[in-house]
Amino acid sequence: MTTNPVVPEMPDTLALQAQDAAHYLHPFTDHTQLHSKGSRMIVRGDGIYLWDSEGKKILDGMSGLWCVNVGYGRSSIAQAVHKQMDVLPFYNSFFNTSNVPAVQLAAKLAELAPPGFQHVFYTGSGSEANDTNVRMVRRYWDLMGYPDRHVIISRRNAYHGSTMAGASLGGMSGMHEQGGLPIPGIVHIGQPHYFDDGVGMTPEDFGLRAAGWLEKKILEIGADKVGAFIGEPIQGAGGVVIPPDTYWPEIRRICRKYDVLLIADEVITGFGRLGRWFGSELFGIEPDLITFAKGVTSGYVPLGGVLVSDRVAKVVMDGGEFTHGFTYSGHPVACAAALENIRIIEEEKLVERVAEDTGPYLRQRFASLAAHPLVGVAETCGFVAGLNLVRGKAARLHDQLRFDPALGVGMVCRGHMFNNGMIMRAVGERMIVAPPLVMGRAQIDEMVALIRFCLDRTLEDVEARGWI
Ligand code: PMP
16 A cells, blocks of 8 residues: 655644634534543544544544545545646536546446446535435426425434435434424434344344334325435444344335335445445345445545436436536546545455455454453444443343443543544444454454453443442
């Protein structure tokens, strides 16, 4: 791998923290809490590691924000971006114009997408891509002569972005509470969360039951009013919720039965994360629309979009002007970065590696954490993994004793991870990772050893506080 040799000069951390506190409104952040400690300045990345402004090395188990699939410091992406900026830094695709990287990337995406996808609509982010889905689904049904089919069904605890439509599609109650969401025409059903909701059932039976909630909702609303169902193949921000194998085939069957469009939000699961180019292939989803972002450029520059199936694309293209688009749709620099990123994924066979080698190895090593006294379940799928912190173990999954969510045990654990050079995210009591796809076997060993060490520190801490 060619990595970037540039090592920046260390900045003045305290001065930067003061400026940060004075001027920077952070996303999804409690600023009182942030300012009590000050932001950690991340100054450099190389491979799977980051460095902060104090020179501390950190293993990035989250690939930034589920996006740096090819790892940090890829100078060939920097060079592709530099070259494109010199040649043509920007031009729009609105007025019968196009640009070389946008066209080449569209063709490449059509080649990589599941069968039946020949078109792409570009956006600047995953949120914008999901907004595009809402507008495109409604436009499609208008053109088909069914203007009433405008309701979109999503799931509780889903994450589909932060714009008005994205946050409405998402099923995060904390987001809905701020700003009067969801917007009209978006409703939610339960999620396929076996650990939380599958008490007394086999995973297979629970998968069918959770998919059945979709049919119930369609019948309740009236099939003639439902335009689409949207779901992440695996819920990422919701805590790496891996559905039972029976779930997606049944969802597909129900969508077909009622002619409801199926949208797979692959912002996290696309571009190799599950050992396939798209997670839809792994789960047999066969969607009509696929949301992508993050891994398409490995996060080096912002880019998102929707892969549009032939069924939908034909209607939308034959229907006159679709009055939707962004200044940065098909941004040449972002598309150039994506082309180089995809070239790297192909050259280094990262998708195959995750499927055949490092993914199974991660599964085996991560599963060993289930022996830890604090861990209830430890599971992986490709290169996402999650474990549940429990107060008491039991032979049967649903008999395990949970922590009171108000204690914030996950955040305590996350603190120990951070202090010991490991980034692992906490979603309630669920601890999750989604490492860069370049992570090798030795680095998986290193990560699992670090996690185990931090679980030990968490256990000591939890015992000292009398929580166990
Ligand atoms: N969909 C999913 C599944 C995501 O995980 C995210 C971001 N984490 C989004 C949409 C929104 O993407 P963005 O933050 O690029 O708008």
